[in-house]
Amino acid sequence: MAKKANVENSNTPSQNDVQGAVRAIEECYERLAKERGIYMRKCKGIREDMAGGYDDAANRGIAKKLLKKIVKERELERKIAAITDNLEDDERSELDMLIQQLGNFANTPLGAAAIASARNDGKGTAAQTAQAEA
Numbered sequence: 001m002a003k004k005a006n007v008e009n010s011n012t013p014s015q016n017d018v019q020g021a022v023r024a025i026e027e028c029y030e031r032l033a034k035e036r037g038i039y040m041r042k043c044k045g046i047r048e049d050m051a052g053g054y055d056d057a058a059n060r061g062i063a064k065k066l067l068k069k070i071v072k073e074r075e076l077e078r079k080i081a082a083i084t085d086n087l088e089d090d091e092r093s094e095l096d097m098l099i100q101q102l103g104n105f106a107n108t109p110l111g112a113a114a115i116a117s118a119r120n121d122g123k124g125t126a127a128q129t130a131q132a133e134a
Contacts, residue, residue: 083119095119 013021058064087095098118105111 087119 054064054067057067084092084095095115095118099115102111102114105114
């Protein structure tokens with residue numbers, strides 16, 4: 001027959017250990033929530049400044065919707081450039097060759113998907129793969 005486990009020598013944590021671990025983790029969550037609140041307040045101020053900038057532009061006759069479009073496009077262009085900037089020299093050379101081989105095809109949705117796939121080292125999204133197969 002098996003021996004009964006001795007509770008004092010088992011791997012079972014004590015009540016104090018469990019309570020202490022939970023308390024320590026909950027304190028981390030409280031600190032995290034506090035920091036998140038500080039961050040969100042800072043972001044709110046920046047967003048209000050941005051809204052004011054759009055309003056000022058609108059008062060000067062600039063269409064707010066079109067201005068937002070321009071700002072968004074420029075943001076996306078910077079992100080695309082950053083992706084290319086992260087390529088190794090040989091990858092960049094191969095990318096340039098692929099773009100050249102695509103010619104005008106590069107300006108179509110399928111060509112854009114192929115370029116995006118090449119930029120992702122052949123790991124395009126499922127939507128890009130489905131689009132390429134269509």
